[in-house]
Amino acid sequence: MTTVFHPLVKRFLDGELHLADLPPELHAEARAAERLLGAVDRAAVTLPAGLDARVMAEVRKRATAPSGARRWWHGLVASREIRVRYRLWTLGPALAAAAALVLLLTPARPVVEAGMPVVATAPESVFVRFVLFAPGAHQVSVAGTFNQWSVTAAPLALTGAAGVWTATVALPVGQHQYAFVVDGRRWVNDPAAPTVDDGFGRRNSVMAVGAGVRAL
């Protein structure tokens, strides 16, 4: 059986996050993962009696010099030290060739169509949890510079608490402007963040994200 845990749950298992840091919808998964891991950790490892003797006997048997076909096979597969000498002037062209190969084999980035979710590919990302209290809303999402202002790319989920919507989104390091979109048409600022004029008669919420740090 293969179990794939949510990335945040994996960070929880690694001790990087506390249970309280996780969105409520991941709590059950985190507890299940913790139980599973705890059971594995506590399972006593019992080695069969006589294992030591059998291992040592096998080692002694293999230590004797092979002969004939076994020697040939042994010479072929046995590990050995290989020394490679290279000259500095060969390194540049070799790296260039490798880079060219990688670039040529990399598929071109597809054109982003309107409404298509955009996946952030920045080398460093920070998980940010968005929360909006919107009682009576049927649908809430967060749109911003990090997802090309898509109103569908980052939906928030209704939590157990009435009217509280949340989503955890991986944002690339940098400056972001965003707003919540309620029911697909109403743009709402994040009450927990500063705002700037958006140039369209409304305001955008602002967030600066650094490696491991969310400014706001």
Add this chain to the structure above:
Amino acid sequence: MSPLATLGVTAALHIAALGVTATAQQPVATQLAGRVPATVVVAVSALADSAATRGLPVEPLVEKAIEGGAKAATPERIVAAVQAVLARLGRAQGALQAAGVATPAPDAIEAGGFALSAGLEVGNVQAVALACGTRYSAAVALRVAGTLSALGVPPAQTVELVKQTLRSGAKERDLLALPGRVEAQVAQGATPGQAAAGLARAAAARAAAPGQNRVPPRGQSSSHRP
């Protein structure tokens, strides 16, 4: 490597470079297609050409147009908003150049533009860039300054807080944490200006105590580097 192989690698590199350039600099019209009216595509493409000619980043213009499309703004309003962004980028570039940066990096220009949109003046942007010197990223400092301004910290206190924090040798992550620290004090009843002034005094005191949290000039290795 034989001359023939070297020639092959060089040709491959050129072909690959052309492909990468074409991908990275996707035409503005392609990025905007289907997101904004055709008239906006034409106007923003022209503005983007003008920006590129002046060494200004094009991406903020495209982003603003996409934002306008998503918010169902009128074509005239979208173009006006993009023009405003372009004007701010130009002013930010001028401020950075006045601070001694001959060819400002696109992210620094963009951050300067954001700081201007958040309420700082050209002189403030220049002062923050000057304070960064070669030790700190002007882009990060300007983003933080802009965020502080958006929080309601007056321009003079914003600049002072960022300058004193940089002078104290703080790490970039400390700089990024400033808006959150201001907001925490505001939550306790201080005004944004008071909060910033208090943090600036604390940073000045740290700067007066040499040898603490010093950040080496960029390019030098250090375990303390942000």
